[in-house]
Amino acid sequence: MIHRHVWPDPAPVCLLCCRSLMRRFFQQERWWVAIYIAAVLSPLALVLITPSPPSRGFLVEFAMGLGFVGLAMLGLQFALTARFRSIGGRLGLDTMLQFHRQAGIIAALFVFGHVVVALASEPAYFVFLDPRDNFARAGALSLVIVLIPLLLVLTFYRERIGLPYEWWRLSHGIIGALILVIGLAHVIRVDYLIGTPAKRAVIGVLVVGAIALLIHTRLVRPWLARRRPWRVADVRRETPRIWTLTLQSDSEHGLRFLPGQCVWLTIDESPFSFQQHPFTISSTAAESIQSPPVRTFEVTIKELGDFTRQIGKVKPGSRAFVEGPYGTSVMDPEAKSPAVFIVGGIGVTPAICMLRTLRDLQRQRPLLLLYATRTVDGAAFENELACMKNEMDLNVVRLVEEPPDGWTGESGRFSAEILERVVKPPFDRDDTQYFICGPDSMMDLAELTLRDRGVSAVQIHSERFQIV
Numbered sequence: 400m401i402h403r404h405v406w407p408d409p410a411p412v413c414l415l416c417c418r419s420l421m422r423r424f425f426q427q428e429r430w431w432v433a434i435y436i437a438a439v440l441s442p443l444a445l446v447l448i449t450p451s452p453p454s455r456g457f458l459v460e461f462a463m464g465l466g467f468v469g470l471a472m473l474g475l476q477f478a479l480t481a482r483f484r485s486i487g488g489r490l491g492l493d494t495m496l497q498f499h500r501q502a503g504i505i506a507a508l509f510v511f512g513h514v515v516v517a518l519a520s521e522p523a524y525f526v527f528l529d530p531r532d533n534f535a536r537a538g539a540l541s542l543v544i545v546l547i548p549l550l551l552v553l554t555f556y557r558e559r560i561g562l563p564y565e566w567w568r569l570s571h572g573i574i575g576a577l578i579l580v581i582g583l584a585h586v587i588r589v590d591y592l593i594g595t596p597a598k599r600a601v602i603g604v605l606v607v608g609a610i611a612l613l614i615h616t617r618l619v620r621p622w623l624a625r626r627r628p629w630r631v632a633d634v635r636r637e638t639p640r641i642w643t644l645t646l647q648s649d650s651e652h653g654l655r656f657l658p659g660q661c662v663w664l665t666i667d668e669s670p671f672s673f674q675q676h677p678f679t680i681s682s683t684a685a686e687s688i689q690s691p692p693v694r695t696f697e698v699t700i701k702e703l704g705d706f707t708r709q710i711g712k713v714k715p716g717s718r719a720f721v722e723g724p725y726g727t728s729v730m731d732p733e734a735k736s737p738a739v740f741i742v743g744g745i746g747v748t749p750a751i752c753m754l755r756t757l758r759d760l761q762r763q764r765p766l767l768l769l770y771a772t773r774t775v776d777g778a779a780f781e782n783e784l785a786c787m788k789n790e791m792d793l794n795v796v797r798l799v800e801e802p803p804d805g806w807t808g809e810s811g812r813f814s815a816e817i818l819e820r821v822v823k824p825p826f827d828r829d830d831t832q833y834f835i836c837g838p839d840s841m842m843d844l845a846e847l848t849l850r851d852r853g854v855s856a857v858q859i860h861s862e863r864f865q866i867v
């Protein structure tokens with residue numbers, strides 16, 4: 400987890416982070432929410448509006464309804480994480496993944512509700528779990544009852560259990576697919592509510608859709624990436640634990656991105672590998688805006704875990720694969736309104752990309768960078784930021800949590816008071832744009848403080864690095 404050591408108190412942080420992300424999602428994306436709810440309810444609606452066998456009593460039918468909704472939600476979980484740029488590019492990866500997380504819990508409750516209500520209302524259904532009646536069926540359904548809590552435990556306690564992220568990602572996909580396949584097989588085998596050819600056809604389309612999605616994300620997309628290889632052209636150290644990698648396209652294809660967007664990067668591995676990590680583009684987007692596509696860009700990476708701790712050892716010339724760009728927390732370089740960047744630690748990467756873009760495009764507007772780090776030498780791009788102050792209307796406020804003796808700048812942890820102190824005229828205008836990126840607790844506090852000050856949600860652009 401990013402910077403948990405610097406910004407402790409993870410439980411409330413997580414709740415706040417979910418709440419603010421979900422609030423943004425429900426406020427700004429009502430259409431997507433409506434489409435999602437329609438998709439979740441569509442199998443149930445189909446059963447209800449077409450001729451069905453006689454009712455088996457309210458509780459039994461209610462249990463079946465829970466099962467249909469739970470299964471539809473489980474199926475849609477794959478679409479939510481498939482990183483379709485048309486959806487993810489609009490909603491933001493962090494929002495999509497947070498939604499995936501919440502929906503997963505609700506889907507699990509629906510499936511468990513289905514089991515409990517069905518067994519409680521009609522004990523004859525215990526036969527489904529009786530190996531003497533049908534060994535394969537009992538085994539598969541019992542497996543689902545075990546796999547669903549396992550999926551949740553591995554997700555929420557992954558770090559405590561010590562499961563590496565990549566192993567978690569692989570097991571999460573396999574367990575999720577297994578639950579879905581068994582669930583669909585259960586619906587098809589029971590055959591009570593889907594007995595007509597039309598209903599079977601719809602279920603068939605859903606099954607084929609889910610398989611196509613899996614084939615697209617795990618096979619077609621990596622295969623396409625193979626035809627567009629990149630190369631690590633340079634690796635340079637920014638601070639003791641932060642590195643910048645220059646990526647160069649090895650094909651005629653390049654990248655079109657906006658300031659603030661990220662890519663998923665695979666280095667020295669097959670594009671089919673699970674070692675794929677998201678990083679914000681830190682180099683200027685000026686060329687990408689003026690004469691796209693670009694064939695060179697940079698990412699700046701902080702050593703944190705298994706993959707990033709090896710980043711300084713990557714050899715120039717190493718093969719890389721780039722997927723993207725993604726991300727909705729982007730800046731319009733033509734806007735004239737003031738921009739305030741509230742960043743912590745490696746969360747400076749979107750801000751530096753935006754500042755470099757404005758500098759290179761020679762766009763002037765009032766700019767304020769509030770840059771928090773634990774130690775003084777934890778800050779990257781210090782010299783460049785100092786130069787930028789002369790080239791642009793830029794004010795940089797450094798906040799150091801553990802300052803050295805003689806430090807005269809802001810010190811301590813990020814707080815509402817510091818924000819109040821530094822965001823003063825001309826930055827307190829109604830059209831000021833705020834770009835926030837850093838540890839979750841800092842982002843939550845910044846978002847809440849700004850909202851309390853009357854800043855509207857559309858003025859706040861947040862990018863969360865901690866998404867799982």
Ligand SMILES: Cc1cc2nc3c(=O)[nH]c(=O)nc-3n(C[C@H](O)[C@H](O)[C@H](O)COP(=O)(O)OP(=O)(O)OC[C@H]3O[C@@H](n4cnc5c(N)ncnc54)[C@H](O)[C@@H]3O)c2cc1C
Binds near residue numbers: 676708
């Ligand atoms: C949109 C976005 C932009 C990011 N931009 C930057 C950046 O510019 N610079 C930077 O240094 N870091 C950035 N990160 C964070 C970076 O992706 C993680 O630090 C990195 O993946 C950690 O991998 P690891 O194996 O070294 O660490 P691990 O110890 O395996 O993981 C540390 C934490 O990072 C997250 N993580 C790990 N692997 C992945 C993955 N494949 N996909 C998603 N999350 C993962 C998990 O929350 C995990 O708990 C960004 C993350 C996101 C979501």
